[in-house]
Amino acid sequence: MKKLINAPDTVLSESLDGFAEAHADIVLLGEERKFVRRRTLKPGKPALVSGGGSGHEPLHAGFVGFGMLDAACPGQVFTSPTPDQMIAAVAEVDTGGGALFIVKNYEGDVMNFEMAAEMAGSEVLTVITDDDVAVETSTYSLGRRGVAGTMIVEKVVGAAAEAGMGLGALKVLGDRVNAASRSMGVALTSCIVPAAGTPTFTLPEDEMEMGVGIHGEPGRRRVKLEGADAIAEEMVAAIAGDLGRGGDALLLVNGFGGTPAMELYLMRHAAGKALAKHGIRIARGLVGNYVTSLEMAGCSLTVTLLDDEIARLWDAPVHTSALRWGL
Amino acid sequence: MKKLINAPDTVLSESLDGFAEAHADIVLLGEERKFVRRRTLKPGKPALVSGGGSGHEPLHAGFVGFGMLDAACPGQVFTSPTPDQMIAAVAEVDTGGGALFIVKNYEGDVMNFEMAAEMAGSEVLTVITDDDVAVETSTYSLGRRGVAGTMIVEKVVGAAAEAGMGLGALKVLGDRVNAASRSMGVALTSCIVPAAGTPTFTLPEDEMEMGVGIHGEPGRRRVKLEGADAIAEEMVAAIAGDLGRGGDALLLVNGFGGTPAMELYLMRHAAGKALAKHGIRIARGLVGNYVTSLEMAGCSLTVTLLDDEIARLWDAPVHTSALRWGL
Incomplete structure (x- = not known):
């Protein structure tokens, strides 16, 4: 294996440190690197939270910032983040407007975000993306997989949230962009x-x-x-x-x-x-x-x-x- | 060879067509695809022209636009562009302020840009970049090679040109950024x-x-x-x-x-x-x-x-x- 790394088990943490250092004007790293959050939150705006296995960069942390995501929860490479990551992220970035989860349709992600939605101390709605037409079910998914269309959903819903749209309408919009x-x-x-x-x-x-x-x-x-x-x-x-x-x-x-x-x-x-x-x-x-x-x-x-x-x-x-x- | 191409000899032309289609708001493709130019020129501003072998994208065409280059001349992959490309580019983008060539230090590039500078119907000055400390001379270069520092030169000099700096001062600035x-x-x-x-x-x-x-x-x-x-x-x-x-x-x-x-x-x-x-x-x-x-x-x-x-x-x-x- 030829990679610019020090050791396989520190790839994620060192990469996140470098990311946070490189973009300190836009993001902050959450405690224990559970999430990457937008540095400046907009009070009252519904919080947009996404995440998933790492290895798909810039998705999702690269889309944290004004007009897009408020937080992204990185799992290990190709591995779902755990519910405590999303719970911690919501606790930090929900400023009163509730939270919208944007989740790619993989069983691990859907289950862990669902658990986090139930346990988070906020109102949470979820948009599941499933834009991949290649196959109807796959190795890690029941139903179609969520792939690059996810970033289109994040961009469009992020702009609407920035413009003042409420949580319920954001969920409807997110589903509509995914369906398109x-x-x-x-x-x-x-x-x-x-x-x-x-x-x-x-x-x-x-x-x-x-x-x-x-x-x-x-x-x-x-x-x-x-x-x-x-x-x-x-x-x-x-x-x-x-x-x-x-x-x-x-x-x-x-x-x-x-x-x-x-x-x-x-x-x-x-x-x-x-x-x-x-x-x-x-x-x-x-x-x-x-x-x-x-x-x-x-x-x-x-x-x-x-x-x-x-x-x-x-x-x-x-x-x-x-x-x-x-x- | 596994590549997303149709045939080796149409890679450059088809790629340039896709580039021009994707960024039609910023660039125009010159006649016979000799260069990529900024769509909207600023009258009287010295024209910044770069180029070199293709295969280094986004360098240079990806840096054509406001605050950076006015034109980029793409050679075949890892092959210098020919003087007629730079001559045609200068003829089109010099709006009266003369032209500054920014050239990576490879023998073919230096020779062809030099020939173009002599034959162009404009005042032309040239900045040669040679930021690579790895070796003192190399396969294609006498002296140090010009590598990624070139884009720093293009950005800084481009901003100065946009702000009204004249041709002679831009050349001095470009040399200074390269030296730093x-x-x-x-x-x-x-x-x-x-x-x-x-x-x-x-x-x-x-x-x-x-x-x-x-x-x-x-x-x-x-x-x-x-x-x-x-x-x-x-x-x-x-x-x-x-x-x-x-x-x-x-x-x-x-x-x-x-x-x-x-x-x-x-x-x-x-x-x-x-x-x-x-x-x-x-x-x-x-x-x-x-x-x-x-x-x-x-x-x-x-x-x-x-x-x-x-x-x-x-x-x-x-x-x-x-x-x-x-x-």
């Missing part, structure tokens, strides 16, 4: 979880995993590596078919961590051509490593159909370490 | 140039290339992989020893493309500890993939000693696809 979002990914290589030390899966030199999950879970099919246009067309066909209609959309071309920017932009071009055939027009977009799987090579496409409200909230100012505009 | 900057990198794996199809170099599973160049050129020594703290200490010792003094500094922890954010933040923590021992205080910072080598695993550290002017210009608003704040 579809994703699909492809892996060319596996990642290596530090504690395991060996690749999560092996893929022959000429094959790809179409529909891969963000922990390297199996997708729809393992096939010979194709050209970028053919890959984009297959992912877009799955996404567009599931959306069932065209229109203006936000396109996220998301790198899994090990794919160069040149290839992500090439995929952006390929996806644009494929989306046009399905009547989907890219009105907003983002290209980069946002919801990763450590150093996995590959990418995912996420399409969110826009309406005026979602577009306006997407455009609203945001100031986090990984997403920043308008400020 | 030192970098060193380490590689854990090689990258694969699409046209070659095979790794640029091979590194045993337990070794690293200390002092690697951004094209995979040899560094100081090839040794057994060490822990992150030891790696950071060696790089910081080389940088601090060459700087020769401490003080407030900007630290860039730059990923080469294939290293996860978790590891880059862990290296940020390790570098902070090491810098403190040398009397260098991190007053500004940046962590991420900014000057990459396709999918190479590894990272570099860049330290720029700050004075009030450099710090103020670093903090000034910037609006490019890869660096954005204050707007």
